[in-house]
Amino acid sequence: MNGPNDWFQQNQDRYRREQYERQQAYLRQPQRPTGPPVRQRRAGRRGPSPLVVFVFSAVGLLVGEAVNWFKDVGPVFSSVCTVVAGLIPLLLDYWKSVAEEPAPGRGRAGAPSYDRGGTAAGRVLGVLVFIVVAGAAAYGISWGVGYVTGNETVRAERLVSPVAGRADSMTITVEGVGVTDHYTKVRISAVSRAPTAVDVGVGHDCQLVDDGGQTLQPSTVANDQTLLVPANGVTVRAVITFTGRPAPTATTLTLDFSWFLAHDFGFGAHSLQVHEIKLKADPA
Incomplete structure (x- = not known):
């Protein structure tokens, strides 16, 4: 025991x-955690895809170039459209991340809070870099498109006053001579008294000659081959883009059309010249 x-x-x-x-x-x-909530990086929160930003920026560039084609606003407008469009997915992602962040005191006790990724200074720097790079790239692309197509901003208007030229039933009036960095844009109006429509050759069949003998040829990209002028006195207006600029010392121009022809062949092909187009001094 x-x-x-x-x-x-x-x-x-x-x-x-x-x-x-x-x-x-x-x-x-x-x-249970006893200290303050641990900030953790939310899985997958890395901002919008670069492809999405690129697509939005490309759409903005296309919109800017479309507006620039119909209204001379210059490459700066395309740059602004590109940057604004590219910022859209960035702003949407930021607002979404802010909405997902729980308000102070609203989170579950002991639950971790989430970091949206990166510091505020880093995000601001990223946006600034995007604005500079995208804006510069869009400006360069828009300038290149304008250089190739002739759709450049007019830097100066050199015409002193409108001048008209007449041949048979056709009257063509020069209403403006604008110079760009690489082109000369001649604004004309045309009216025909013929009973049928008339075609005027404005492609390879016209030229612009200054008083020093320099000859400018139409741009093959910027111009149509012919200008259709309706019958019975209807006025049409057009812009003919010539490659190059008149000499800075030039004081007069001659606009020469090799032919115009009625649709019913009521008259044969005629040529037409607009002489003594007086110019202002070239500010460049």
Whole structure:
């Protein structure tokens, strides 16, 4: 039979064993955070795809060039359209990330908060770099398109006053002579008294000659081959783009059309010249 000491030893061992098991069970339980919420980076929050930004910027550039084609607004307008369009997905992504961020005191107790990625200064710097790069690229593209197509901004108007030339039933009036960096744009109006429509050759069949003998040829990209003038006195207006600029010392021009022809062949092909187109001094 066991004595009192053996009984006490057995109970003490059992108590220690039970205490050890309770400690292990406690340690195996998930621990609640006691400190401030840990900021974690939300998986996948890396901003809009560069492809999306590129597509939006390209659409903005196309819109700017379309407006520039019909209204002379210059490459700066295309640059602004490109930058504004490219900023749209960036702003939408930022507003979405702000909406997903829980308000202070609204989050679940102990739940981690999420970092939208990067510092505020880093995001601002990224936007500024995008504005500079996209704006410069769009300006360069728009300038290149204008150089190839002749759709450049008019830098100066050199015509002193409108001058008309007549041949048979056709009257053509020069209403403006604008110079760009690489082209000369001659604005004309044409009216025919013939009973049928008349075609005027404005492609390879006209030229602009200054008083120094320099001859400018029409741009094959910027101009149509013919200008259709309706019958019975209806006035049409057009712009003929010539490659090059008159000499800075030129004081007069001659606009020469090699032919114009009635649709019903009521009269044969005729030529027409507009002489003594007086010019202002070239400000360049």
